[in-house]
Every structure is written in C-alpha cells, then in structure tokens.
Amino acid sequence: MTEEIIIAGFGGQGVLSMGKILAYSGVMQNKEVSWMPSYGPEMRGGTANVTVIISDERISSPILNSFDTAIILNQQSLDKFEKAVKPGGLLIYDPNGITRLPVRKDINIYSIAAADEAARQGLSKIFNMVVLGGFLKLKPLVQPEYIHKGLEKSLPARHHKMIPDNEKAIDIGKELIQAVQVL
Amino acid sequence: MGELRLMKGNEAVAEAAIRAGCDGYFGYPITPQSEVMEYLMAEKPHERTGMVVLQAESETASINMLYGAAGTGKMVLTSSSSPGISLMQEGLSYMAGAELPAVIVNVVRGGPGLGTIQPSQADYFQAVKGGGHGDYKMIVLAPASVQEMCDHVKTGFDLAFKYRTPVMILSDGAIGQMMEKVVLFDPIPRRTDEELIKQNPWAATGKPKDREHIIITSLDLDPAGQERVNLKLQAKYRTMEENEVLYETLNCEDAEYAFVAFGLSARICQKSMDLARARGIKVGLFRPITLFPFPVKQLNDLGKKVKGMLVVEMNAGQMIEDVKLSVGCSIKIEHFGRFGGIIPTPDEVVKALETQIIGG
Numbered sequence: 001m002t003e004e005i006i007i008a009g010f011g012g013q014g015v016l017s018m019g020k021i022l023a024y025s026g027v028m029q030n031k032e033v034s035w036m037p038s039y040g041p042e043m044r045g046g047t048a049n050v051t052v053i054i055s056d057e058r059i060s061s062p063i064l065n066s067f068d069t070a071i072i073l074n075q076q077s078l079d080k081f082e083k084a085v086k087p088g089g090l091l092i093y094d095p096n097g098i099t100r101l102p103v104r105k106d107i108n109i110y111s112i113a114a115a116d117e118a119a120r121q122g123l124s125k126i127f128n129m130v131v132l133g134g135f136l137k138l139k140p141l142v143q144p145e146y147i148h149k150g151l152e153k154s155l156p157a158r159h160h161k162m163i164p165d166n167e168k169a170i171d172i173g174k175e176l177i178q179a180v181q182v183l
Numbered sequence: 184m185g186e187l188r189l190m191k192g193n194e195a196v197a198e199a200a201i202r203a204g205c206d207g208y209f210g211y212p213i214t215p216q217s218e219v220m221e222y223l224m225a226e227k228p229h230e231r232t233g234m235v236v237l238q239a240e241s242e243t244a245s246i247n248m249l250y251g252a253a254g255t256g257k258m259v260l261t262s263s264s265s266p267g268i269s270l271m272q273e274g275l276s277y278m279a280g281a282e283l284p285a286v287i288v289n290v291v292r293g294g295p296g297l298g299t300i301q302p303s304q305a306d307y308f309q310a311v312k313g314g315g316h317g318d319y320k321m322i323v324l325a326p327a328s329v330q331e332m333c334d335h336v337k338t339g340f341d342l343a344f345k346y347r348t349p350v351m352i353l354s355d356g357a358i359g360q361m362m363e364k365v366v367l368f369d370p371i372p373r374r375t376d377e378e379l380i381k382q383n384p385w386a387a388t389g390k391p392k393d394r395e396h397i398i399i400t401s402l403d404l405d406p407a408g409q410e411r412v413n414l415k416l417q418a419k420y421r422t423m424e425e426n427e428v429l430y431e432t433l434n435c436e437d438a439e440y441a442f443v444a445f446g447l448s449a450r451i452c453q454k455s456m457d458l459a460r461a462r463g464i465k466v467g468l469f470r471p472i473t474l475f476p477f478p479v480k481q482l483n484d485l486g487k488k489v490k491g492m493l494v495v496e497m498n499a500g501q502m503i504e505d506v507k508l509s510v511g512c513s514i515k516i517e518h519f520g521r522f523g524g525i526i527p528t529p530d531e532v533v534k535a536l537e538t539q540i541i542g543g
Contacts, residue, residue, distance in 0.1 A: 020362065024189045027364050033189065035362035060453035062361050065528040153189070 001056050003141055004064055006081055008049035009073025014128030017154070018071075019050035021166075022132060025142040025150025026054040034062040047076050054141050071135055073128075075099060092135055092177070102182065109180040110138065117176055118169065129166045133173020144170075186367045192332040192359040193218035195367075196262060196288055196352070199336035201228045204371040206257040207235040209248040211267060214300040215356035216290035219262040232373050242267040246274030246287075253283035254399040256379045256386025258340055262288035264356070265306050266297055268314075275349055276315025280401025280412070282385075284343035286336060287321075288352045290359040293524030301524025302356035302447060307501035310353045311474045318413055320420045322350045322427065323474040325445040329363035331472075337368060342427065346419055347385070353474060355497065357447045357526065420476075429472035430481055434460070438467030440540055441485055443506050444495040445471050447526070452495050454529035459536060466536060474502070479509040486510035491540040495532055496520045515540055 005022075009015045019035050026033040036051040051067075053059050070081045072093040079100070085091050087106045096115040112134040118127035136142070142150070147170065151163045190198065197219045200208060210220045220238060228234035239245040245261045252259045263271065268289045278285060291306045293299035308314075310323045322342050324335045332354060339350040380388050387397045403409040431449075434456060435441060442452035449470040459466045469485055469492075471478050486492070491514050494503040500518040507516055519535035521527045 020189070023362060027187065027189050033362075033364055035189070036357065037360060059363075060457060061451040061455075061529050062363075063357065063447075063451060063526050063528070064454070065530055 001141075002059075003054045003069065003139065004067050005052045005054070005069045005071065006049055006064075006067045006084065007052065007071040007073075008047065008077030008081055011046060011048040013048070013073050014126070015048045015073065016050050018128040018132050019052045020154050021129075021147070021150050022142070023052050023054070023150075024154040025147045028149040028153065029142050029146040031055060031142070032057060032059050034059045036062040047074065047080075049077065049081075069135065069139065071131060073131070078102060090138060092131070092138075094131060102180070105182050109182060110134065110177050111180050112173060112177045114173060114176065117172060121172065123165060123169050123172075126162070126166055126169045129169035130173040130176065133170035134177035135173075136170065137174040137177055184366060185369055188365055188367060189362050190329055190365050191218055191362050192326070192329045192354060193262075193290065194222045195329050195333040195365050196336055197222035197226065198367060199333040200260050201226065201232055201234055202368055202370040203337045203340050204232070204258060204373040205234055205260050205340070206373060207237070207252050207259045208261065209237050209239050209245040209252070209259070210261050210263065211239050211242050211245050213242075213264045213267045215292055215302070215359050216262050216264045216288065218359070219288065219290075232370075234373065242270040243274070246271035246278075249285050249287075250274050250278050250281075250283065253278060253285045254281070254387050256383035256388060258284075258344075258374070260286045260288070260336070262290065264290045264292045265294050265303070268306065268309070272309075272315040274315075275321065276317050276319060277401045278349045279315070279319035279321065279416070280317060281399050282347040282416075283349065283399070284340075284347050286339040286343055286350050286352065288336075288354060291353065291355045293522070299524035300356065302358075302526060303497050303522070303524055304353075304355055304446060304448060305498040305501070305522070306353065307474065307496065307498060310351050311477075311505070319416060320348075320423075320475050322346070322348060322423060322476070324350065324352050324429075325472060325474050326352060326354055326358055327446050327449045327470065327472075329358070329361065329365045332358060333365050333367060344383070346423060348419070353446070355447050356524075424476040424479075427473060428476050428478045428481070430478040431470040431472060432481075432485075433468040433470075435467035435469060435485060435488075437465055438488070439465040439490050440536065441467045441469050441489045441492045442495055442532070442536070443469045443471075443482070443492050443502070445474060445502065448495045448497055451527055451529055452532060455495075455532035455536070458529055459533050464536070464541070471502070477505050477509065479505075482506060482509040483511070486514055489514065491515040491517070493532075493536050493540050494518045495527065495535075497526065498522065
C-alpha cells in the first residue's frame with residue numbers, strides 16, 4: 001500500500017500541521033512516511049502545500065507530479081492540483097471560497113464544509129482536523145488509536161489538553177463529508 | 184532499536200551531532216538550513232552534554248572558530264547553505280592543509296550568487312573538486328534521506344578523526360526541509376579531556392614539560408617541506424579511495440540502462456525507475472553515497488553491463504564528468520538536469536531516459 005497525498009490551501013489554514021499529524025500517525029502505526037512542504041516566499045501569506053506519502057514500503061521520490069488524493073482548501077489550489085489527481089483518484093475540497101467547481105469525471109470528488117461547521121461548533125482553529133476526519137472516513141489509512149498517538153507526538157505538551165477537541169473535530173469530519181456528482 | 188521520530192533533515196543533523204558527542208557547533212543562519220541552529224538553540228545541548236552552540240558573526244567567523252576548535256582535537260560541526268559555504272572555502276583549505284577533523288554540512292540552494300532558497304545540487308564541483316585553493320580533497324557524503332542526514336553526521340565524525348580531514352555532508356534544501364521517519368542512534372558521551380589527549384596526540388591541548396610544542400599550521404615556506412605535506416595528503420586520499428567508497432544499487436542485476444544520481448535526485452530516479460519498469464524498460468539505479476571518494480570501479484563494472492546511463496542532477500552537468508571518467512566512452516552517457524531550484528519530476532526523468540538514451 002502506498003498513498004500519495006497533496007494537501008493545499010492558504011498559509012495559516014493548518015495545511016502543514018494536518019500533514020504532520022497524518023504523517024506522525026503513520027509513523028506510530030509503523031508505516032513509512034514522508035512530509036515535503038512547499039516553503040519559501042510563497043509560504044508567507046500565499047498558498048501553502050505539503051506532499052505526504054504513507055506506505056508499507058520504502059518511499060522513493062518525496063516530490064511527485066501526480067497524486068492518489070488531493071485535499072484542497074482554496075481556489076488557487078483547486079485550479080493547480082485538480083489536474084494532478086491520478087485517474088480513479090480522490091479529490092476532497094472545502095467549498096468555502098470556491099467559485100469554480102471541479103470538473104473531472106474520471107476521479108472521485110467529495111466536498112466537506114469543514115470551515116463553516118467548525119466555526120459553528122467553536123472549533124475554527126482546528127478546522128483542518130475536520131478535513132482530516134473526512135479524508136480518513138474515505139481512506140482509513142491509520143487507525144484512531146494511532147491518530148491519538150500522532151497528535152501526542154506532533155503537538156507540543158502545552159497543547160495536549162486540545163487533543164480531545166482535535167479528535168472530536170475528526171469525528172465531525174467523518175459525518176460531514178459528501179460525494180459530489182460532476183454533471 | 185534506537186528512538187523513533189518524525190524529523191526534518193536539518194533537525195536530524197542537529198540531534199545527531201548532540202548524540203555523536205559533538206563538542207561544539209559554530210554557525211550563521213541561512214535558508215534552507217537554519218533549523219540546524221534553531222533546533223540546537225532550543226534543545227540547549229550545553230545542559231544535556233556540555234556541547235557549545237554559538238552563533239558567529241558570519242560564515243567566515245564560523246569556519247575559523249571551527250579551525251581553532253578542531254586544532255585542539257575537539258569534535259566540531261558547522262552548517263550553512265551555498266553562499267555561506269562559498270565564504271568558508273579559505274578556512275576549509277587551511278583545515279585540509281593543517282589536517283584537522285571537522286564536519287561541514289552544506290544544505291545546497293540554487294545559485295549562482297545569492298540565487299534562490301530552493302533545493303539544488305549545483306555545489307558538486309565546489310565540494311568534490313576543491314572549492315578552496317591547493318591540492319586538497321574532503322570526504323563528501325551525500326545523504327538521500329532524513330535517516331542518512333542523521334547517520335552521516337556520526338559517520339562523518341568517525342571518518343574526520345580517522346583521517347584527520349574535513350568531511351562535508353552535501354545535502355540540499357529538500358532533504359533538509361522534509362520530514363521522514365528516523366531512528367536515532369543511542370547517545371555517545373562526549374570525550375573527556377584525558378580521552379581526547381590520548382586519542383589525538385597531534386592536537387594542541389596544552390604543553391606539558393616533557394614534550395615539544397605542537398604547532399597546527401598549513402604554512403611551510405620551504406617548498407621541499409610543502410611538497411612532503413602534499414605527498415602525505417595525496418597518500419591519504421589514495422587510502423580513502425581504497426577503503427571508504429560507499430554506494431547503493433537498485434535493480435541493477437538485470438538492467439539494460441541505469442540512472443546515476445546522488446541525494447534527492449536519486450530518490451526521484453527511484454520513482455522514475457518504478458514508472459519505467461512498469462512500462463517494460465529494464466532500468467536500474469546507481470547512487471554514489473560518497474562523492475569523494477567516488478565509486479569509480481563499481482561504476483566501471485556497471486558500464487560493462489548496461490547499454491547506456493542517464494546521469495540525473497539538479498545542476499547543469501557536474502557529476503557526469505566523474506561518471507564518464509569512471510566508465511569511459513564505450514556506452515552512451517547523457518545528462519538530464521534542472522537548475523536554479525527547480526526539482527525534476529519523475530515523469531520528465533523517464534521521458535529523458537526514453538529520448539536521450541533509449542531512442543537517442
């Protein structure tokens with residue numbers, strides 16, 4: 001099993017930390033992982049993205065041009081990465097701020113209104129975990145117990161009191177995600 | 184098994200230094216390697232092991248602090264990225280001339296000049312062919328993973344003291360910035376002063392009454408003396424070539440073609456190899472791990488088995504010169520590269536193999 005994922009959005013949306021928690025959870029479940037951020041000028045206020053690979057085997061290139069899954073949190077990233085999803089692959093997007101919808105018919109498309117729902121429940125700061133929950137519903141690559149360990153490892157100790165909220169957000173995401181039909 | 188963590192390559196360098204029993208780090212911040220010193224400052228190794236971490240006023244100061252500390256037999260490290268490493272070249276030549284052990288990490292970014300902050304391999308010539316003046320070599324290690332960023336620090340110190348030579352770890356902005364799983368080796372205690380003196384009788388550790396002064400220098404105004412220094416260095420380099428070559432091969436047994444690549448490029452080629460093999464192209468991967476000493480014999484042997492080689496580098500064609508010197512002119516050897524911080528994609532590497540080597 002190898003899952004090649006791109007997570008993309010604005011800097012500050014928790015793109016890199018979502019990737020880190022996913023990757024660390026993979027480590028806890030004894031998978032091979034890589035986490036390759038885009039960094040540099042574009043990280044400061046512009047789009048941010050991270051490539052996460054989780055595999056049972058040694059990982060080759062940490063840098064890819066096509067993905068099994070794209071998790072998209074803004075329009076620029078949708079425009080850039082929709083075409084990079086492998087045929088038969090998965091595209092998840094948060095419709096908040098999306099005006100041009102995805103159009104491909106050869107991939108599986110899901111939407112998750114994570115930003116809105118997280119705001120309603122007072123969890124705006126961790127809306128990225130809602131998105132992660134949606135992804136894990138569709139692709140249960142790592143089990144909840146290892147997600148818990150991944151959260152423990154990737155969050156600094158002073159934030160460990162937030163772990164139950166993070167897990168709640170993941171559960172919300174699992175309920176929230178919906179298939180989208182491209183007409 | 185050692186401790187398991189998810190870390191950035193730069194952080195792995197820093198943690199490995201503490202665990203290897205390093206006595207001191209001197210550095211100056213520059214992207215994309217600033218996490219090395221950032222991690223060390225946060226970790227406070229002076230409280231853990233007594234290791235000194237010092238932000239110097241410039242890269243020139245860092246390398247000369249390294250020179251001074253190495254002269255006393257201490258185990259010392261610096262890190263920087265391309266423009267900063269250029270500033271260190273004078274000091275590196277002096278250290279090679281004075282036969283001093285140290286590890287220098289170059290997390291390479293795109294050049295020339297101030298260039299970009301994105302990954303590159305364009306400092307191959309500088310690391311392998313000299314960079315500074317005079318006939319000297321450094322052992323050059325090229326990590327391709329975060330695990331190797333960790334392991335090469337320890338290997339680097341071992342080799343630096345074994346041969347009394349500067350050792351360079353030639354990494355790049357991607358290997359430095361990405362996170363992977365790493366198994367950390369168990370901490371090794373720093374050497375005591377007594378152990379240091381016993382293990383390094385050449386070091387300037389203070390003159391007892393019963394022996395002459397130890398003088399650390401790279402200066403000998405008598406050309407006959409300087410020639411002797413050079414002969415000694417060259418003999419040492421031949422011993423390294425004999426004993427210290429490291430490399431890795433993947434799928435070379437049945438290969439008709441081979442990718443030759445180091446560091447990040449080798450990781451990309453591994454993916455390209457999988458893609459090409461899925462299409463029936465029998466291609467293998469040869470990855471030099473030591474860039475000096477270069478795996479001359481092993482590449483020569485591979486050259487007798489395959490029809491062609493594609494040398495993939497994030498530069499305009501540097502290591503390809505050493506590949507050609509190793510293999511000779513009997514088969515087709517071509518270069519594919521991207522420059523200035525652009526990373527080649529696995530697909531375009533396969534296409535280059537098809538057009539430049541198989542169809543070319």
